[in-house]
Amino acid sequence: MSNYHIKNLEEYFQVYRKSVQNPENFWGEIAEENFLWRKTWDKVLEYDLSKPEVSWFKGAKLNITENCIDRHLFSRGEKTAIIFEPNDPSEKAQHITYNELHERVCKFANVLKNQGVKKGDRVCIYLPMIPELAVSVLACARIGAIHSVVFAGFSASALATRINDCDCKIVISSDGSFRGSKSIDLKGIVDEALKSCDGVSSVLVAKRTNTEVQMKEGCDVWLQPLLDEASSNCPAEMMDAEDPLFILYTSGSTGKPKGMVHTTAGYMVYSAYTFKNVFQYREADVYWCTADIGWITGHSYIVYGPLANGATTVMFEGVPSYPNHGRFWEIVEKHKITQFYTAPTAIRALAKEKIDFVEKHDLSSLKVLGTVGEPINEEAWHWYNDAIGHQKCPIVDTWWQTETGGIMISPIPYATPAIPTFATLPLPGIQPALMDENGKELEGNQVSGRLCIKFPWPAMARTIWGNHERYRETYFSTFENSYFTGDGALRNSTGFYRITGRVDDVIIVSGHNLGTAPIEDAINEHPAVAESAIVGFPHEVKGNALYGYVILKESGESRNQDNLRKEINQMISDRIGPIAKLDKIQFTSGLPKTRSGKIMRRILRKIASKDIKDLGDTSTLLNPEVVQEIIDNAL
Numbered sequence: 168m169s170n171y172h173i174k175n176l177e178e179y180f181q182v183y184r185k186s187v188q189n190p191e192n193f194w195g196e197i198a199e200e201n202f203l204w205r206k207t208w209d210k211v212l213e214y215d216l217s218k219p220e221v222s223w224f225k226g227a228k229l230n231i232t233e234n235c236i237d238r239h240l241f242s243r244g245e246k247t248a249i250i251f252e253p254n255d256p257s258e259k260a261q262h263i264t265y266n267e268l269h270e271r272v273c274k275f276a277n278v279l280k281n282q283g284v285k286k287g288d289r290v291c292i293y294l295p296m297i298p299e300l301a302v303s304v305l306a307c308a309r310i311g312a313i314h315s316v317v318f319a320g321f322s323a324s325a326l327a328t329r330i331n332d333c334d335c336k337i338v339i340s341s342d343g344s345f346r347g348s349k350s351i352d353l354k355g356i357v358d359e360a361l362k363s364c365d366g367v368s369s370v371l372v373a374k375r376t377n378t379e380v381q382m383k384e385g386c387d388v389w390l391q392p393l394l395d396e397a398s399s400n401c402p403a404e405m406m407d408a409e410d411p412l413f414i415l416y417t418s419g420s421t422g423k424p425k426g427m428v429h430t431t432a433g434y435m436v437y438s439a440y441t442f443k444n445v446f447q448y449r450e451a452d453v454y455w456c457t458a459d460i461g462w463i464t465g466h467s468y469i470v471y472g473p474l475a476n477g478a479t480t481v482m483f484e485g486v487p488s489y490p491n492h493g494r495f496w497e498i499v500e501k502h503k504i505t506q507f508y509t510a511p512t513a514i515r516a517l518a519k520e521k522i523d524f525v526e527k528h529d530l531s532s533l534k535v536l537g538t539v540g541e542p543i544n545e546e547a548w549h550w551y552n553d554a555i556g557h558q559k560c561p562i563v564d565t566w567w568q569t570e571t572g573g574i575m576i577s578p579i580p581y582a583t584p585a586i587p588t589f590a591t592l593p594l595p596g597i598q599p600a601l602m603d604e605n606g607k608e609l610e611g612n613q614v615s616g617r618l619c620i621k622f623p624w625p626a627m628a629r630t631i632w633g634n635h636e637r638y639r640e641t642y643f644s645t646f647e648n649s650y651f652t653g654d655g656a657l658r659n660s661t662g663f664y665r666i667t668g669r670v671d672d673v674i675i676v677s678g679h680n681l682g683t684a685p686i687e688d689a690i691n692e693h694p695a696v697a698e699s700a701i702v703g704f705p706h707e708v709k710g711n712a713l714y715g716y717v718i719l720k721e722s723g724e725s726r727n728q729d730n731l732r733k734e735i736n737q738m739i740s741d742r743i744g745p746i747a748k749l750d751k752i753q754f755t756s757g758l759p760k761t762r763s764g765k766i767m768r769r770i771l772r773k774i775a776s777k778d779i780k781d782l783g784d785t786s787t788l789l790n791p792e793v794v795q796e797i798i799d800n801a802l
C-alpha cells in the first residue's frame with residue numbers, strides 16, 4: 168500500500184497536524200489511494216456525538232474480503248497469506264497462499280449460503296486458533312453475514328448468552344481443541360450451550376482433535392464434506408460502508424456483556440492504516456501477533472489489518488509454555504518473524520524462566536516488538552528490549568480497546584522515541600483529551616485525568632448490539648461530546664501519554680478485560696452466598712489478580728471454607744470461564760458501604776493490595792466497623 172507510511176518524527180508531526188486540521192481530507196485521501204471501492208463515498212464523515220451517530224465514507228460500496236484477498240491475487244497470489252503453526256511442534260506448519268485463501272473463503276462462504284445464511288444474519292464462531300477460524304470470519308464478510316467470534320476459552324453459559332444476545336442462527340465450531348498438553352471438548356461445550364439457545368438451526372463442526380463427539384440429527388453437520396462439495400466461485404456481496412461487519416463482546420459494568428458493533432469501511436481503513444504504520448510493515452515481512460482471534464487484537468491485527476496490506480500473518484494454535492518455555496522464540500526463529508506482538512503478561516511469565524530458553528534461538532530476524540492489553544511495567548519492558556530485541560528493535564506499547572477497533576496511542580517505530588511504560592503519542596486522526604472529575608478538559612502538559620477521545624475516528628464501534636442507549640450512556644454521557652475510555656492516563660512534560668489503568672469497575676487480568684459485575688453475579692448464584700465484591704490486586708505475572716470478598720448466608724457458615732472456595736471458583740468457571748477465577752477469597756460478615764448502599768471498592772482494593780496505611784475517609788460509611796474486621800482477616 169502506498170502513500171501512508173510515516174518514516175520519521177518530523178513526518179509524524181506533519182501528518183498528525185494535517186489529520187486534525189482536516190480529518191475528512193486526511194482519511195478521504197488514505198481511503199481513496201489504498202483500497203478497492205466498488206463505488207466511492209458521498210461524504211467522508213458525518214457525526215453527532217451527542218446521539219451518538221457516526222458514519223464514515225457514507226454511500227460507498229465495497230467488500231472487505233476483496234480488499235483483503237482478491238485484489239492481491241494478481242501480484243501476490245502465490246505469496247503466503249497465513250502461516251498456521253500448530254499446538255504440537257512436531258505437526259507440520261501450513262502455509263496458505265493468497266490463492267488458496269481465496270478458494271477456501273469462497274467455498275466456506277458458499278457452505279454458509281447453502282445453510283441459508285444471508286446478508287445481515289449473525290453467525291457465531293466458536294473455534295480454536297486453526298485456519299478455519301480465519302477462513303470462517305472472512306467467509307461471513309464475503310457474504311455480508313455479521314460474525315460474532317466467541318473466544319473458545321469461554322464457558323457454555325457465556326457462549327449461550329452471546330449466541331442469544333444477537334440471535335445467531337448458525338454456530339461454527341470444532342470437535343475439540345488442543346491447548347498445550349490438554350485436549351478440550353469444544354463440541355461438548357457447544358452442546359451444553361445450545362440447550363438454552365432455541366434460535367440456532369445448525370452447527371457446522373470442523374475436525375481438529377478427531378475425538379468422538381455426538382452429532383445431533385438435523386442440527387450438527389460436519390464441515391469438511393460440505394466444503395468438498397462447495398463451489399469455489401463466490402462473488403463478494405456489495406456492502407454499504409456502514410453495514411455491520413462484526414459483533415464482538417466485551418464485559419461491562421452490568422452482568423450482561425456488551426456486543427460492540429463494528430462497521431465495514433471505517434474499520435477496514437483504520438485497521439489497515441494502523442497496521443502498516445505501527446508495525447512498519449514491509450512487503451517481505453513475516454508478522455506474528457500471539458493473540459487469539461477471539462479478541463479484538465486478533466480481529467484487527469491477525470486477520471483484517473495484515474491481510475488488507477497483503478502481509479504474511481502467523482496464527483499460533485498453542486501456548487507459550489508448551490512443550491517448553493522457549494516455544495515463542497522457537498517459532499520466531501523457525502518462521503523468521505520480523506514483527507512480534509504480544510501481551511505484557513506473556514512477557515512477564517517468560518522473563519521468569521531460564522534465559523537459555525531465549526538464547527538457544529536465533530532472533531535476529533526481529534525488527535519491531537509490540538505489546539498490548541495492559542500497562543507494561545518497566546522491568547518487563549527492559550527484559551523485552553534487552554533479551555528479545557537486543558536493543559535493536561523499537562518497542563511499540565499500543566493502547567486501544569475492543570471499542571476503538573484499532574490502535575489509538577502508540578509509538579511509530581523510528582519516528583516516535585520509545586519511553587518505557589509510555590504509549591507515547593496519538594496516531595494520526597486520534598484526538599485524546601484528559602478530563603478532570605468535573606468534566607473539564609485539562610489543558611497543557613504534566614496533568615493526569617480521565618482519558619477521552621474528542622473526535623470520531625474511522626474504526627470506532629458504532630453501537631452496542633440491540634442497545635444503543637447503553638452505548639450512549641456507557642461511553643458518551645460522562646463527558647460531553649467525547650468518548651470516555653474508562654482508563655486513566657497522564658501526559659508528561661513533553662506531551663507523551665502513559666496509561667495508568669482502569670478508573671471503572673473493569674479489571675485487566677493477564678490482559679483480559681473482566682467486569683466485576685458478571686463475576687459477582689456468578690458467585691452470588693452459589694446457594695450459600697449472600698453477597699460478594701470483587702477487586703483487583705497487583706500480581707507479578709498477571710498484572711492484576713482477583714480478590715473476592717464474600718458474605719455467606721447462614722446456611723453456608725458451617726461449611727468447610729476451602730470447599731466453598733473451590734465451589735465458588737467452579738461456579739465462575741462454569742458461568743464465565745477459567746480466566747475469571749479468583750486468586751483469593753475472603754469470607755466476611757459485611758462489606759463497607761456508603762449510605763446510598765454502594766460498595767466502597769476503593770477500601771477493598773487497598774486491603775487486597777496490603778496497602779492499609781491510608782484508607783481515606785471511612786466516616787461516611789454506613790458500617791465503618793466492618794473495615795477493621797476485613798483488615799484483621801485479610802489474606
Ligand code: WT7
Nearest residue numbers: 539540541542564565566567568569654666680
Ligand atoms: C483495555 C481494553 C485492544 C487490545 C486488547 C484489550 C487496557 C490495552 C493497553 C496498553 C495500558 C492497556 C486498557 C483498555 N489496555 N492496551 N498498551 N497500556 N493499558 O482490549 O479487552 O477491550 O481492553 O485494556 O485498560 O481500556 P480490551
